[in-house]
Structures are given as C-alpha cells and as structure tokens.
Amino acid sequence: MTTDTRAVRRAALQSTVDIVERRIAAACAASGRPRADVTLIAVTKTYPASDVEILAELGVREIGENRDQEARTKFDALSGQSLRWHFVGQIQRNKAKSVARYADVVHTVDRVELAEALARGVVSADRPRLDVLLQVNLDPAATGVIGPRGGVAPDHIADLAIAVDSYPELRLRGVMAVAPLGGDPNEAFGRLAVISRELRRHSSDATLISAGMSSDLELAIAHGATHVRVGRDLLGAR
Ligand SMILES: *Cc1c(COP(=O)(O)O)cnc(C)c1O
Secondary structure (H helix, E strand, O other), X not given: OOHHXXXXXXXXXXXXXXXXXXXXXXHHHHOOOOHHHOEEEEEOOOOOHXXXXXXXXOOOOEEEEOOHHHHHHHHHHOOOOOOEEEEOOOOOHHHHHHHHHHOOEEEEEXXXXXXXXXXXXHHHHXXXXXXXXXXXXXXXXXXXXXXXXXXXXXXXXXXXXXXXXXXXXXEEEEEEOXXXXXXXXXXXXXXXXXXXXXXXXXXXXXXXXXOOOXXXXXXHHHOOOOEEEEOHHHHOOO
C-alpha cells in the first residue's frame, strides 16, 4: 500500500470510528449506562490486516473475525500488536483446535462437542483458560438444539452452561446472539437480557452480553449489551 492510499484509508476509518463511537456514547447516555460498560468490537472479516492495524492506531483493539483461516492469517501477520481477538463465526469441530490457539474470546459456543473440542485445543496450545460465550438462537421458532445460523435454543442453555463449566480450560463469560432475520430485534434483545440474568444466577462470571451490530447496536445497548460487534458501519459494505 502506498503512503497516500494508507492515509486515505486511515482518514476514512477515523471518520467511521468517530461516528460509531458517538452512536455508542449516545446509546449509553440514553440508558443511563457509563460508556465504559460497552466494548466496541470491530468485525474485520473480508478486510485486510492493514485495516486492523489502522484501527489499532485509532484505539480500536478488539477485533472480530468469523472464519478460521482468515482470522489465523491476520493474527499471525499482526502478532506484535496488542489486540484482542474475538471469534464470532460458527466453528466446525475440526477447526476448534486452530481457533483455540489465537482467540481471546469465542462468542459462538452452541453445543457440548464444540466446548469439548475447544477445551482440548486450549490444552494443546498450552495457554491459559479461554473465555467463551454461549451463542443463543433467538429465532422465536427455535425448538431444536441448534438453529441454521448457529446458537443453542433457549431451553438448552442451562445444560450447555453446566457442560462448559465442567471444563477447567474454559471460562464461561456470558451470552451472544444475532437478532433473528425478519424478527423484532427489540423483543429478541429483551429476551437475551432475561436469559443472561438467569445464567448469572448460576455462573457469576457470565456477565457479558455480546449483541448488536451496525444496524441495531443502540437497541442492544438499551437491553444491556456489553459488547457490540460492528462491521459494515466501520469498514464498509462487504
Ligand atoms: C459480520 C458479523 C457482524 C457485523 O455485522 P455488520 O452488520 O457488518 O455490522 C456481527 N456479528 C457477527 C456474528 C457477524 O458475522
């Protein structure tokens, strides 16, 4: 990248970061929450490592990725930087070992076999405990264990939480969800808040709520989100 191209991209990202920061601050103010309650995760999927580097310069150091190979490549390219890597995509069991090597937080644990595979990955990577969130399927029709876009059905969360807690390599930190397509995000995030409260009665460390994307971060913050995952409105359309 030429110096000019980088300067142009930096200016563009500076501007979108400012806008998103203002939206988060306003949403926090509107619900009487301190700004420090909410962490911005920049979801950099499909965008190059150079963008991650610029975001870090601009103070955005929490990075989200949804595909193992792409995430691993960027992690390796940027290993000297102090970044926190959030894995927000669905994980096939055979990718868990790889994800466990570089992820700081895995947002998408939705079945026991995945928890088990991640725990084994933590052992083989010889690293400290891995923070995990349970991905909840908020589709109102969710009855099975896992929905098509991932996520455990609400009535299976308690069992999954017990299973995750049984692995000393994993630390259950909370819940994650995507508002259902075509559904009412207000209702969905409200339900997620109730689910989070219920989970915290048994797992006191499970205080995180990962919810809200470019289109609905204000609503998620109003319902208690502690982590918003923003791609498009920071980096551009994919
Ligand atoms: C891509 C993605 C995001 C970011 O979505 P935008 O609409 O681009 O802000 C958030 N969460 C998950 C799980 C994603 O895959």
